[in-house]
Amino acid sequence: xxxxxxxxxxxxxxxxxxxxxxxxxxxxxxxxxxxxLVLEALLNPDDxxxxxxxxxxxxxxxxxxxxxxxxxxxxxxxxxxxxVMASLTQTLG
Amino acid sequence: xxxxxxxxxxxxxLATTLGPPDEANRLESHVAGWMPLAQQTxxxxxxxxxxxxxERVNAGLLAVLGPLARGPRRPIEARPIEHLSDLALTMGAIxxxxxxHAGRNPGPEFVGREATKxxxxxxxxxxxxxxxxxxxxxxxxxxxxxxSTKRLLRDLVALTEPWALIPPVNRGSxxxxxxxxxxxxxxLEGAMVAWADETLLVLGERHRTTSxxxxxxxxxLALISHTAHNAIEQAIKNGGLPAATRPASEALESSxxxxxxxxxxxxxxxxxxxxxxxxxxxxxxxxxLREAPPRTIADxxxxxxxxxxxxxxxxxxxxxxxxxxxxxxxxxxxGPSAGYMPSWEREPWWSHQGLSMAKAAQLGHRTLSKAFVxxxxxxxxxxxxxxxxxxxxACSPPARRPPGERIPERHLAxxxxxxx
Numbered sequence: 001x002x003x004x005x006x007x008x009x010x011x012x013x014x015x016x017x018x019x020x021x022x023x024x025x026x027x028x029x030x031x032x033x034x035x036x037l038v039l040e041a042l043l044n045p046d047d048x049x050x051x052x053x054x055x056x057x058x059x060x061x062x063x064x065x066x067x068x069x070x071x072x073x074x075x076x077x078x079x080x081x082x083x084v085m086a087s088l089t090q091t092l093g
Numbered sequence: 094x095x096x097x098x099x100x101x102x103x104x105x106x107l108a109t110t111l112g113p114p115d116e117a118n119r120l121e122s123h124v125a126g127w128m129p130l131a132q133q134t135x136x137x138x139x140x141x142x143x144x145x146x147x148e149r150v151n152a153g154l155l156a157v158l159g160p161l162a163r164g165p166r167r168p169i170e171a172r173p174i175e176h177l178s179d180l181a182l183t184m185g186a187i188x189x190x191x192x193x194h195a196g197r198n199p200g201p202e203f204v205g206r207e208a209t210k211x212x213x214x215x216x217x218x219x220x221x222x223x224x225x226x227x228x229x230x231x232x233x234x235x236x237x238x239x240x241s242t243k244r245l246l247r248d249l250v251a252l253t254e255p256w257a258l259i260p261p262v263n264r265g266s267x268x269x270x271x272x273x274x275x276x277x278x279x280x281l282e283g284a285m286v287a288w289a290d291e292t293l294l295v296l297g298e299r300h301r302t303t304s305x306x307x308x309x310x311x312x313x314l315a316l317i318s319h320t321a322h323n324a325i326e327q328a329i330k331n332g333g334l335p336a337a338t339r340p341a342s343e344a345l346e347s348s349x350x351x352x353x354x355x356x357x358x359x360x361x362x363x364x365x366x367x368x369x370x371x372x373x374x375x376x377x378x379x380x381x382l383r384e385a386p387p388r389t390i391a392d393x394x395x396x397x398x399x400x401x402x403x404x405x406x407x408x409x410x411x412x413x414x415x416x417x418x419x420x421x422x423x424x425x426x427x428g429p430s431a432g433y434m435p436s437w438e439r440e441p442w443w444s445h446q447g448l449s450m451a452k453a454a455q456l457g458h459r460t461l462s463k464a465f466v467x468x469x470x471x472x473x474x475x476x477x478x479x480x481x482x483x484x485x486x487a488c489s490p491p492a493r494r495p496p497g498e499r500i501p502e503r504h505l506a507x508x509x510x511x512x513x
Contacts, residue, residue: 034316
């Protein structure tokens with residue numbers, strides 16, 4: 001996969017996590033889901049078309065998968081995205 | 094930022110601390126002071142949403158304040174009285190807020206009664222000031238040709254007296270929550286104004302509307318509803334709000350659910366584009382909502398007041414996107430019946446994937462609006478005052494007497510006794 005394709009797949013996982021969090025009816029799902037939306041914006045400043053990937057079992061698993069992909073292409077990731085990703089990973093355990 | 098309530102308190106403070114009428118203030122100083130005060134009073138009153146045509150409703154005020162505002166034909170060289178200048182400045186600030194509010198097509202909850210209550214506050218201060226000026230001028234021996242200002246002030250005192258008879262406790266209006274709308278205000282208010290202004294621009298421009306923006310706006314509206322709900326629940330718990338405001342809290346709870354549903358876009362649906370400015374303001378607003386939620390009910394109402402136009406614009410834009418099939422869908426998610434669509438394509442005419450989000454946004458707007466109106470109306474409700482002792486008079490049916498005992502005269506209670 002090219003770095004752009006990897007980023008598109010990572011974006012797909014982040015979008016899945018957002019969808020799962022906002023739709024889970026948990027009280028904290030709203031704030032964490034909005035944080036995921038912020039992460040999506042930080043990862044995609046050039047309006048890249050995201051990949052549509054199969055959803056993982058939980059938002060944490062989706063973000064974990066996205067994190068692993070992003071670690072492979074650090075030069076394509078905005079530095080501001082890392083603290084948001086770390087905060088989300090910590091919140092979701 | 095200062096609300097109308099703060100400015101009105103300043104206006105009343107200035108009007109009640111004018112001191113005894115001072116003969117040292119000459120007629121010209123009074124006239125020079127009354128010109129801006131009358132101008133700003135007319136501007137404020139004309140922009141109150143009283144419900145009728147301002148030129149007809151305020152005909153009496155126009156007839157008296159108009160000549161005072163215009164002043165004499167020849168220019169005045171005297172300096173205006175400082176008290177009157179301060180009052181004009183404060184009245185000007187109030188009228189600025191009212192003009193800004195009038196331009197935004199105020200909702201029905203602001204029209205009529207609430208406007209009249211605020212008018213009472215403004216005109217009672219004008220009444221006191223006119224009486225003070227008149228008192229000072231009465232002590233001066235003015236030539237017969239220069240008494241028109243006195244006549245106008247006398248008219249103004251008579252015209253505004255009914256307003257001054259209303260006790261301040263009966264003049265509390267929800268319009269007093271209005272404030273100067275500026276994104277430079279500190280804290281949540283400034284962040285909310287900046288976000289709302291940018292959001293309205295994004296939603297109004299076809300090429301700046303993206304799926305990210307639609308999701309983030311709906312999500313923020315859910316977060317705003319959630320924050321307002323918590324503030325109201327806390328106020329009810331602390332006894333600061335009557336339990337009658339519970340429907341507002343329930344409506345906000347529904348608003349959170351609806352806006353959250355409107356923000357939950359499936360990953361197979363999108364609308365591309367860049368919204369960098371909105372991203373920064375969105376993060377800023379979310380941070381303020383988390384760290385500095387509204388502390389008073391007035392702040393909560395202001396938050397909802399700013400959010401409502403955004404909600405309305407979101408509903409209109411979402412409706413357009415769905416109706417005109419502007420959204421992009423990931424082809425394979427439509428299934429094999431859709432034919433060969435390998436990647437992102439514009440949504441075909443027979444697909445309406447965004448419809449559920451559009452419906453959720455409509456519900457969110459309705460419930461948010463209901464919460465605002467309920468909160469605006471119920472908070473002003475005071476328990477009805479008991480009627481004076483002995484009123485209404487006890488009413489007993491007339492006793493039936495035999496025909497021979499009937500008294501043909503008028504009843505004593507109706508008029509003078511005929512035997513008197």
